[in-house]
Amino acid sequence: MSMLASYLTLAAVLFCIGLYGVLTKRNAVVVLLSIELMLNAVNLNLIAFSRYGIAPSLKGQVFALFSMTVAAAEAAVGIAVLIALYRNRATVNVDEFDELRR
């Protein structure tokens, strides 16, 4: 088993843990953190490919950088939405946010 496969497996493990967190956690902050974990797993994939892929290049790292930037923006906006929601509903429990039903 090559290093690449090991890295990819690790990324898959992290991705699935993050997904599980997104799907089950009720605290919105934890959900946001789990999303960050999933994004990080993707970044790990990108960088692993940039090193051990068929044609190693820096492009993978550049992509990872962009992805991180977007993730940072997402985290900021997510927290802002969370705070706004908290002001309105006095809770951060995701199972009480069921506006989609109405």
Add this chain to the structure above:
Amino acid sequence: MLTFNVDWSGEFFAFFLLAVCAIAGAVLAVNFTKVVHTALSMAFTFVSLAGLFILLRAEFVAFVQVLLYVGAVTILMIFGIMMTKHQDEGKEAGRPLQETLAAIGCLCLFGILFYAIRSAGFPAPADPLPGDNTMAIGKELYTGYAIPFELVSVLLTVAFVGAVALAKREEAEES
């Protein structure tokens, strides 16, 4: 059967150690009931990932990872936790059906991914990437990726302004 026919080189040992740290941090983060613990545990995972990035000869990315995730995102989350005071911490009423199904779904997904990784033949790389490539990344960003770079800066600005607007507007209405 899985056959871990790997050579126990120093690199792999380091990888193994860091991977265990990352997975442990992630698992703990999901399992902690207190949100602050979760955030800290997640930060641990992010640091481990930064270590893995160094192993992968992506020092700049690792640096950004520490700066952005461990520094900014985690702190942001902790701020979020503080601003939405958690009186209902700890009494997490379980949703057994949801959790079971989510676990099954995630395991299946992992199984599929693992099968795909195992069955895909990755040829050995022609020439592994050399280390210490921060300069090269800088050149790449400001030449080949100048336009995406600028777009990302715009995105960040928009996100920043939007976040401020979202968090502030309610206050304006309240007053």
Add this chain to the structure above:
Amino acid sequence: MATVFSQYAWLVPAFPLAAFAVLTAMGRQQNRTGGWIATIASLASFVVALLILIERMSGNADDYNGSFDWLRVGGTQLTAGYEVTNLTSLMMAIVTFVSLLVNLYSIGYMKGDDRAAVFFAYVSLFVSSMLGLTLSDNLLIMYVCWELVGVCSFLLIGFWFQKPEARAAAKKAFIVTRIGDLGLLIAILLLFWYMPGHALDFSSLHNVFGTQSGLISTSLTTLIALLIFLGAAGKSGQFPLHVWLPDAMEGPTPISALIHAATMVAAGVFLVVRTFDIFAAAPAAMDTVAIVGAFTAIFAATIGLAQNDIKRVLAFSTVSQLGYMMLALGVGSTTAAMFHLFTHAFFKALLFLAAGSVIHAVHTQDIREMGGLGRRMKTTAWTFGIGALALSGIPPLSGFWSKDAILGAALDDRPWLFVVGAVAAFFTALYMARLFLLVFAGKPRGSAEAYAHAKESPAVMTVPLVVLAVLAVAAGFVMTPFQDWLGPWLSGGGEKEDANGVAIVVSIVVSLLGIGLGWLIYGGRGAVRPDVVSSRLPWLARLLERKYYVDELYDLLFVKSLGRLGQGLRFFDEVVVDGAVRLAGSAVSALGRANTRLQNGQVQTYGLVAIIAAVILVLAIAGRRFW
């Protein structure tokens, strides 16, 4: 010869229709004046119809046909219009005349009824649709009017819908005639299908069937003719569809007169006369018509012997006389049939109106409770007597001539039908003698109080009686064996009724025999006791009184069995069909309830579903590799 008035023939049905519209619009405020509105409208119709009749009698006027395109569907063209021939002009005159008298009479009869205006509105519509039926130049329009007549009869028979018997009778009339109407409708559809150019007008029918063109095969012609006859039998109360007609007596008496004399039952005979070309081309259908007519004539006449309701006796007499007309048609003499229709209209209207006058006076219809009324109600008694004699076929009253024409035609064609007709004529004379003697002669058998209150009806009711009585005497002279112009006039020349001495003699003899026997039994002399038959042969009397158990048979055969079938189907509907529907509905709603649990607004649930679905999708797509 100019056809001045014929062009305005459309006015004839238009007047009563206008009266109907006015009366319907006015509502019940017109209870007093409604009768006069209807009467004036029918008077106007009668005047126009009379002018047309005179115009046509005075010379060989051409048939006038005013038609227009009604519908054009694809290449098929439907026309609507009216046609004035000698036949229709005569029929119109009869209908308008009888309806005029009935309207006039009803003013007296319906006085004080809450819904008099509605009554006159229905009568006007009834007359109007009958006139439309008469005038129409094709089968389609005729069918429309035919159904309108059916509806009006339903409304009028059930006019006193507070009475359950009236409701039942109205429903019965409607349903039984519908059976016939269905036959007519199928016949029209067949004609529409097979006629060249889909033409349904009578002149085209005449061209196709009357000239032996062979365009339509004999078997098909027979089928069409039989179906048309089914329609005619339904309307004209021929066996086996006669059952509604006696029950229709539940309606107001003027309506009985109208139905029996002019509008409803005449429609069936008129239909056969109008489509006679089809019958003439199908000998088997002719035989059927003749046999059914003859059977109905004798069948109804025997029932008439044992009925105790004054109107029911007259009703069975109508059935019997209509059987005569059908018999005449079956032996090929449209002239005799129309002639009998013509005379019958007068004396039957007379009899019904006189019976109505009697009922109006004594408030009962049971002839066992009457008697001796001749002294109280002279006009009614005299006019009723004239009508009874005319119906019995005593010369020189009108019924004699027309019945003689039919019997003569039957003798020429099939002698055994002549025998049946003569026997029926004997029974006719017998039951009319019985009816007259029981009602007007002898001692009063009802309560003395009712007898004391019985008095002559007002002039508005007796005047029509007198007019009709005069016509019942005189109408026969338009076509006697000695001076016959009606036949050639109606059939456009050619057909000449032979004076048949045997027929005349037999007809007079049987009528006199019938009246004589009636006098012996019911004349009060006690020569023959009234229960001579019922004591010796009680089953026969019972059979006649129960109308041969036809109603009971129908009840058993059709009503009960259909009721069972309906219950079975209803059970099937409720359990199986409804069950299936409910199952489908509850399955869907259960599925919906299950799905609302998914649709709970939780993004996490949506995400979970999406993940599981994606896994299943990947397994399904990638998994194919392993099979």
